[in-house]
Amino acid sequence: MSDKQIHARYDALLTAAADAVMVLEPTGLVMACSTGVAEWLDADAIVGRKLDDIFPEDISADIIAAAVKALDASKVIKVDIQLRPEHIPVLREQGLSETKWVELRCSAAEGEVLAVFRDITAKRRLERQVTNQAQRDPLTGAYNRRALRPVLEQAVAQAQRYDWVCSLMVIDVDNFSDLNDNFSWDCGDQVLQQLVTSVHSMKRTSDFLARYGDDQFVMFMPETNHDQGMAAGQRVRRIMEEMEIPYAAGDVHFTVSVGVAALHGPEDDPDNMLRRALENLFIAKQSGHNRVEGEA
Ligand SMILES: Nc1nc2c(ncn2[C@@H]2O[C@H](COP(=O)(O)OP(=O)(O)OP(=O)(O)O)[C@@H](O)[C@H]2O)c(=O)[nH]1
Numbered sequence: 001m002s003d004k005q006i007h008a009r010y011d012a013l014l015t016a017a018a019d020a021v022m023v024l025e026p027t028g029l030v031m032a033c034s035t036g037v038a039e040w041l042d043a044d045a046i047v048g049r050k051l052d053d054i055f056p057e058d059i060s061a062d063i064i065a066a067a068v069k070a071l072d073a074s075k076v077i078k079v080d081i082q083l084r085p086e087h088i089p090v091l092r093e094q095g096l097s098e099t100k101w102v103e104l105r106c107s108a109a110e111g112e113v114l115a116v117f118r119d120i121t122a123k124r125r126l127e128r129q130v131t132n133q134a135q136r137d138p139l140t141g142a143y144n145r146r147a148l149r150p151v152l153e154q155a156v157a158q159a160q161r162y163d164w165v166c167s168l169m170v171i172d173v174d175n176f177s178d179l180n181d182n183f184s185w186d187c188g189d190q191v192l193q194q195l196v197t198s199v200h201s202m203k204r205t206s207d208f209l210a211r212y213g214d215d216q217f218v219m220f221m222p223e224t225n226h227d228q229g230m231a232a233g234q235r236v237r238r239i240m241e242e243m244e245i246p247y248a249a250g251d252v253h254f255t256v257s258v259g260v261a262a263l264h265g266p267e268d269d270p271d272n273m274l275r276r277a278l279e280n281l282f283i284a285k286q287s288g289h290n291r292v293e294g295e296a
Pocket residue numbers: 139172173174175176177178180184185186187188189192214215285
């Protein structure tokens with residue numbers, strides 16, 4: 001096969017490929033470029049420039065490191081790169097209008113490196129969506145019990161290390177099964193959704209709300225001592241008591257009971273805090289509902 005044929009085949013391959021490809025010198029100089037389907041890359045404006053002139057320092061260093069490794073190890077080196085238009089003016093001018101994730105694969109060829117960029121933005125988005133769904137309660141959008149566990153463990157350990165205070169509350173809808181029975185399951189659903197919306201709008205950004213059971217929610221509150229946790233519990237109780245949910249058969253009212261527990265020093269742990277909060281919730285229910293109980 002002649003050199004001409006080899007070049008023609010190489011050009012045809014690059015023209016047909018969906019991926020963007022750059023031929024790089026190990027110094028970072030772009031010798032050739034084909035854009036594939038990347039509408040945010042202008043080959044003419046890239047060829048002859050150094051990666052440092054195109055990308056910010058950290059990205060260009062990642063690409064050069066992958067290229068050098070591919071040359072040294074004679075194998076394909078893979079690295080994922082995030083391209084943000086606000087950090088890469090050169091690509092923004094060429095049409096990069098939203099954040100993209102690309103998978104870079106480098107392989108060595110006669111002292112040069114072929115750098116293949118594949119757009120994996122859609123795959124990344126899907127992965128994030130799936131992770132998000134796995135951590136959320138589909139009805140209310142609050143975090144679920146599975147998501148709560150690692151947050152509690154990390155936050156309680158951190159509070160213990162730095163001698164900070166923290167508290168949690170368990171919120172439980174009073175006579176929730178009666179709401180379901182007397183109105184409808186749909187009405188019960190609306191109560192749970194409204195509860196979460198209201199608690200979200202009153203809580204601090206750092207507080208963490210999760211659906212813990214059927215009609216039960218746990219809110220972890222960092223940097224909150226017992227008295228502040230009780231005050232937050234009373235706020236939740238009052239807001240729920242005042243809420244009216246419009247329903248076909250008339251406005252629906254409901255109340256909640258709340259159990260609060262604060263961190264008890266270095267020997268305490270999330271399971272014990274939850275157990276105490278649930279005990280206090282039980283006392284609130286036994287004492288007539290629509291109450292907040294904490295530690296004496
Ligand atoms: N609408 C609705 N109901 C649910 C959902 N998940 C569970 N339930 C129902 O919620 C009810 C929970 O009832 P219980 O745990 O007995 O609590 P309660 O009736 O509030 O009683 P107290 O806590 O003692 O006041 C059960 O009847 C479940 O079937 C849901 O997602 N939506």
